[in-house]
Amino acid sequence: xxxxxxxxxxxxxxxxxxxxxxxxxxxxxxxxxxxxxxxxxxxxxxxxxxxxxxxxxxxxxxxxxxxxxxxxxxxxxxxxxxxxxxxxxxxxxxxxxxxxxxxxxxxxxxxxxxxxxxxxxxxxxxxxxxxxxxxxxxxxxxxxxxxxxxxxxxxxxxxxxxxxxxxxxxxxxxxxxxxxxxxxxxxxxxxxxxxxxx
Amino acid sequence: xxxxxxxxxxxxxxxxxxxxxxxxxxxxxxxxxxxxxxxxxxxxxxxxxxxxxxxxxxxxxxxxxxxxxxxxxxxxxxxxxxxxxxxxxxxxxxxxxxxxxxxxxxxxxxxxxxxxxxxxxxxxxxxxxxxxxxxxxxxxxxxxxxxxxxxxxxxxxxxxxxxxxxxxxxxxxxxxxxxxxxxxxxxxxxxxxxxxxxxxxxxxxxxxxxxxxxxxxxxxxxxxxxxxxxxxxxxxxxxxxxxxxxxxxxxxxxxxxxxxxxxxxxxxxxxxxxxxxxxxxxxxxxxxxxxxxxxxxxxxxxxxxxxxxxxxxxxxxxxxxxxxxxxxxxxxxxxxxxxxxxxxxxxxxxxxxxxxxxxxxxxxxxxxxxxxxxxxxxxxxxxxxxxxxxxxxxxxxxxxxxxxxxxxx
Ligand SMILES: Cc1cc2nc3c(=O)[nH]c(=O)nc-3n(C[C@H](O)[C@H](O)[C@H](O)COP(=O)(O)OP(=O)(O)OC[C@H]3O[C@@H](n4cnc5c(N)ncnc54)[C@H](O)[C@@H]3O)c2cc1C
Ligand code: SF4
Numbered sequence: 060x061x062x063x064x065x066x067x068x069x070x071x072x073x074x075x076x077x078x079x080x081x082x083x084x085x086x087x088x089x090x091x092x093x094x095x096x097x098x099x100x101x102x103x104x105x106x107x108x109x110x111x112x113x114x115x116x117x118x119x120x121x122x123x124x125x126x127x128x129x130x131x132x133x134x135x136x137x138x139x140x141x142x143x144x145x146x147x148x149x150x151x152x153x154x155x156x157x158x159x160x161x162x163x164x165x166x167x168x169x170x171x172x173x174x175x176x177x178x179x180x181x182x183x184x185x186x187x188x189x190x191x192x193x194x195x196x197x198x199x200x201x202x203x204x205x206x207x208x209x210x211x212x213x214x215x216x217x218x219x220x221x222x223x224x225x226x227x228x229x230x231x232x233x234x235x236x237x238x239x240x241x242x243x244x245x246x247x248x249x250x251x252x253x254x255x256x257x
Numbered sequence: 258x259x260x261x262x263x264x265x266x267x268x269x270x271x272x273x274x275x276x277x278x279x280x281x282x283x284x285x286x287x288x289x290x291x292x293x294x295x296x297x298x299x300x301x302x303x304x305x306x307x308x309x310x311x312x313x314x315x316x317x318x319x320x321x322x323x324x325x326x327x328x329x330x331x332x333x334x335x336x337x338x339x340x341x342x343x344x345x346x347x348x349x350x351x352x353x354x355x356x357x358x359x360x361x362x363x364x365x366x367x368x369x370x371x372x373x374x375x376x377x378x379x380x381x382x383x384x385x386x387x388x389x390x391x392x393x394x395x396x397x398x399x400x401x402x403x404x405x406x407x408x409x410x411x412x413x414x415x416x417x418x419x420x421x422x423x424x425x426x427x428x429x430x431x432x433x434x435x436x437x438x439x440x441x442x443x444x445x446x447x448x449x450x451x452x453x454x455x456x457x458x459x460x461x462x463x464x465x466x467x468x469x470x471x472x473x474x475x476x477x478x479x480x481x482x483x484x485x486x487x488x489x490x491x492x493x494x495x496x497x498x499x500x501x502x503x504x505x506x507x508x509x510x511x512x513x514x515x516x517x518x519x520x521x522x523x524x525x526x527x528x529x530x531x532x533x534x535x536x537x538x539x540x541x542x543x544x545x546x547x548x549x550x551x552x553x554x555x556x557x558x559x560x561x562x563x564x565x566x567x568x569x570x571x572x573x574x575x576x577x578x579x580x581x582x583x584x585x586x587x588x589x590x591x592x593x594x595x596x597x598x599x600x601x602x603x604x605x606x607x608x609x610x611x612x613x614x615x616x617x618x619x620x621x622x623x624x625x626x627x628x629x630x631x632x633x634x635x636x637x638x639x640x641x642x643x644x645x646x647x648x649x650x651x652x653x654x655x656x657x658x659x660x661x662x663x664x665x666x
Contacts (some may be wrong), residue, residue: 109662
C-alpha cells in the first residue's frame with residue numbers, strides 16, 4: 060500500500076503543499092476561487108519552522124494504534140482500513156480537543172469545514188486525500204512538492220531509496236548527496252545564518 | 258477461562274474489546290449497574306445543556322454485548338469480592354466465580370458535608386439517570402447553584418446558563434480549576450466566567466441548605482445566603498471500591514495497580530477512575546480520573562487478562578477544557594512546591610489572551626499549562642509522557658511558534 064512519506068531533509072519551506080492541500084479540500088478545487096469560499100479552505104499539512112529555520116512538512120502520521128482515536132470522547136475518529144487512514148467524523152465531533160491533547164505531532168486544527176455541518180467548528184486533519192485517491196490521483200501535497208520532500212510510495216520502496224542513497228554516498232565513484240545539491244546548499248546557508256545570530 | 262468485569266464504563270468496555278481481540282472464545286461477563294448501552298460520560302452535560310439528545314451519547318452499537326459474546330448483567334451491583342474464593346457477590350447474595358477479574362467500577366461524586374443535603378433538587382452530575390432527573394425539574398427552575406470549580410462544575414454551570422437559568426458558581430479555593438491549572442490560568446478563567454454572566458464566588462463553600470421538601474436557599478461559609486431551586490454538586494470524585502476487602506487488595510485512594518494493571522490479589526486487575534497507577538510526571542502513585550487514561554488502562558488490563566504480558570509506562574493527568582472563548586490545556590505538575598528544585602518558565606500575554614507555563618525537573622518537562630493556542634499541547638504532553646530529555650533551548654518551547662519540527666535533531 061502506498062502512503063505519503065516525508066523526507067524532511069529535502070524541504071525548502073516553500074509551503075506549496077499547504078496551498079495545494081487547502082485547494083484539494085475546497086469546493087471549487089481551484090486556488091483562485093478557493094480563497095473566496097466560505098468557510099475558507101484550510102490546509103491539513105503544516106510546514107513548521109525548525110530550529111535552523113528549515114521547513115518541516117508536518118502531517119498526520121495515521122498512527123496505529125492512534126492515540127487520538129483512543130482519546131476521542133464521542134468516538135468520532137476511526138480508521139479506513141483500505142487506505143490505513145485515520146479519519147474524523149465531523150458529525151460526531153464535539154470539538155473537545157482531546158485529540159490535540161494526545162497528538163504527539165500537533166497536527167490537529169479546529170475550524171469550520173466544507174464537509175462539516177454548516178457553522179460547526181470541528182477537528183480537522185489530513186485525510187490522505189482519499190477523495191483524490193479514489194480518482195486515481197496522488198495526494199495533493201505530494202503532487203505539489205517540487206523537491207521530493209513528500210513522496211507517495213510504499214514504505215519498502217522508501218526504505219530502499221534511503222539505503223541506496225546511503226550506499227551511493229559511501230562509494231567513492233558516485234557522490235550524489237541525499238538531498239538535491241541546491242537544497243543542501245540552502246540548508247548549509249541557513250545553518251550558518253542561525254549560528255551567526257546566536 | 259471466565260473473565261468477569263465489574264463496570265460497563267469506558268475502562269470496562271475497552272478491556273472487554275481487548276480481551277476479545279486476543280481471545281475469541283473465553284467467556285466474558287460484565288456487571289454494571291447502569292443499563293444504557295455504553296455511552297460517553299463526559300458528554301452528559303451536553304444533554305443537560307440541551308445541545309444534543311441522549312440518543313447521541315452511545316459510543317458503541319446496540320449489539321455491543323452480543324457481537325462480542327459478552328454476558329451482560331446490567332442493573333446489578335457488585336456488593337462483595339472474595340479473592341480467596343475467587344468470586345464476586347451481586348446484590349443480595351448471588352455469587353459469580355471468575356478466573357480473571359477486572360475492577361473497572363469508576364468513581365462516584367465526592368459527597369459534601371453540609372446540612373440539608375438530602376433535600377430534593379440537589380444533584381450530582383455523573384450519569385444519564387441524574388441528568389434525566391435534572392431535566393425533569395428544569396422547567397420550574399430559575400436560580401441554580403453549582404458547587405465546585407473543576408471540570409464537572411464548569412460543565413454543569415455552562416449547561417444551566419445555556420438553559421437560561423441564573424447560575425452562581427461556588428468555588429472553595431481562590432480560583433477555578435485549582436486542581437488542573439495554576440493561579441494565572443485560574444484568574445484568566447475566572448475573568449472569562451464572570452464576563453459570560455456567571456456569578457462566581459471564590460474562597461467560600463456551601464455549609465447548609467434549607468427548604469420544605471425541595472431546596473430553596475443555601476448558606477455559604479462567608480455568611481451569605483442565596484436563593485436557589487436547583488443545586489449541582491461537582492466537587493470531584495472518589496474511586497468506587499466499597500466492595501473491596503482491604504485485607505485482600507491494597508487500596509490507597511484508588512486500587513493500587515502495577516504496570517500490568519494487576520492489583521495485589523492474584524488474577525485481579527483494576528483500570529480507569531478506580532485505579533491508582535504510577536503517575537509519569539510525579540513518579541509516584543496517583544489517581545488520574547480522566548477518559549483517555551480509562552481507555553488506555555482498560556485496554557492494557559484486557560491484554561494482560563487475555564494472557565499477553567504487556568506493561569504500561571504509567572499514567573499522566575491531563576485535561577483540555579474549552580470554556581466559552583478560552584481554551585485551556587494542562588498536564589503533569591502545574592503548581593510545584595518551590596523548594597523541590599523545579600525550573601519554571603512562563604509567558605503571559607494579556608493582549609492576545611495567551612499564557613504558557615512549563616515546569617521542568619532537570620532536563621525533563623514535567624508540567625504544562627496553556628491558555629489558548631493549544632494545538633501544539635499534545636507535543637509537549639507527549640514529551641512528559643515519554644520522559645524525553647529536553648535537548649533544545651527551553652525558552653523555545655514557550656514561544657507561540659513552537660512545533661514538532663523544533664524537536665528534530
Ligand atoms: C460531566 C462529566 C464530564 C467529564 N468530562 C471529561 C472530559 O472532558 N475529559 C476527560 O478526560 N474526562 C472527563 N470526565 C471523566 C470521565 O468521564 C471518566 O474519567 C471516565 O468515564 C472513567 O471511566 P471508567 O470506566 O473508569 O469509570 P465510569 O465511567 O465511572 O464507569 C464505571 C461504571 O461502573 C459502574 N459501577 C460502579 N460500581 C459498581 C458496582 N459495585 N457494581 C456494578 N457496577 C458498578 C458505574 O455505575 C459505571 O457505570 C467527565 C466526567 C463527567 C461526569
Ligand atoms: S475534537 Fe472532535 S475528533 Fe477531536 S477528540 Fe474531540 S470529538 Fe474527537
